[in-house]
Amino acid sequence: MKNCGLKYNTCLYYSANALARVMGKLAEEEFSKTGLAPTYAFVLMAVNSFPGIQPKELSEYLQLTPSTVTRLIDKMEIKGYLERKNCGRSTEIYPTEESLALNDQIKTSWEELHKRYSSLVGETEGKELTEKINQAIDNILK
Amino acid sequence: MKNCGLKYNTCLYYSANALARVMGKLAEEEFSKTGLAPTYAFVLMAVNSFPGIQPKELSEYLQLTPSTVTRLIDKMEIKGYLERKNCGRSTEIYPTEESLALNDQIKTSWEELHKRYSSLVGETEGKELTEKINQAIDNILK
DNA sequence: TTGATTTGGTTGTACATACAATTATTTATG
DNA sequence: CATAAATAATTGTATGTACAACCAAATCAA
Numbered sequence: 001m002k003n004c005g006l007k008y009n010t011c012l013y014y015s016a017n018a019l020a021r022v023m024g025k026l027a028e029e030e031f032s033k034t035g036l037a038p039t040y041a042f043v044l045m046a047v048n049s050f051p052g053i054q055p056k057e058l059s060e061y062l063q064l065t066p067s068t069v070t071r072l073i074d075k076m077e078i079k080g081y082l083e084r085k086n087c088g089r090s091t092e093i094y095p096t097e098e099s100l101a102l103n104d105q106i107k108t109s110w111e112e113l114h115k116r117y118s119s120l121v122g123e124t125e126g127k128e129l130t131e132k133i134n135q136a137i138d139n140i141l142k
Numbered sequence: 143m144k145n146c147g148l149k150y151n152t153c154l155y156y157s158a159n160a161l162a163r164v165m166g167k168l169a170e171e172e173f174s175k176t177g178l179a180p181t182y183a184f185v186l187m188a189v190n191s192f193p194g195i196q197p198k199e200l201s202e203y204l205q206l207t208p209s210t211v212t213r214l215i216d217k218m219e220i221k222g223y224l225e226r227k228n229c230g231r232s233t234e235i236y237p238t239e240e241s242l243a244l245n246d247q248i249k250t251s252w253e254e255l256h257k258r259y260s261s262l263v264g265e266t267e268g269k270e271l272t273e274k275i276n277q278a279i280d281n282i283l284k
Numbered sequence: 285t286t287g288a289t290t291t292g293g294t295t296g297t298a299c300a301t302a303c304a305a306t307t308a309t310t311t312a313t314g
Numbered sequence: 315c316a317t318a319a320a321t322a323a324t325t326g327t328a329t330g331t332a333c334a335a336c337c338a339a340a341t342c343a344a
Binding site: 006008009010011012013014015016017018019020021022023024026027038042045046049061062063110113114117120121122125126127128129130132133134135136137139140141 | 153180187276
């Protein structure tokens, strides 16, 4: 493609989205062994590690909005991986046996994902990039 | 949130998505003056700079799938910003006067976006981060 | 104590993006 | 040439995510 002076790849918005799409594909492939899309796998891992965690906490933890978390939990409840327990105005989320049984597989896939992108972008480069991204997020949100 | 050994923020997939969401919000705010969502503004800029560009090229340029580009063009055509011209199996996309008239405003918003995130994450940090992200994308796709 | 405000969670709705399948055109091959 | 393979674009459909509005519970204030 000819150069037109439109250097999209000098724009952090553009590049961040492009990276998210590319990484999303890798993640989908790696997590496909679990039968779950990556975000759902992350939800299960969190609930498996913190039985009784509340949606609010999950949304902070996953950096997703509360409504998104509600939808994620809905689907995992339907699939039989999670259960809600109402506690006044708040809610506690618990894993089912199926979810706990899947945890090792999920963690393995997660490790595979890490290995895979590390082999592509380099171990230390990947680590540093991730840290820099986290730092940028902090600076934007603070 | 208690530490459970689940360090999501050591995962490039997770952090890349989080950054994309955060940057997406900034971009939406800045481009709101143009009345367009960021991606649509990018499409118009590309077509304004390359009248006659083909969807295929756009999809490579924007790093989006062809079907997504078709949908983007659909909407911009309906809004009166773009026009399709069929050329055999390929298609050429042209800007309307409205699109050209909006170009300066779009570019201004784009610059504002750059200034804004630069002020938050730091000028050089932002630039370096963007470069590192591009490099990672290249390494993953190659 | 009761009325107002805040807070956790959900719902209706909208939208960006993608995949798989399909159509239409072009190129290659036997 | 005629048929097969490749390519550009589109369409049907699904999904992840968010915003705004809303409900219900809890806290605060008069």
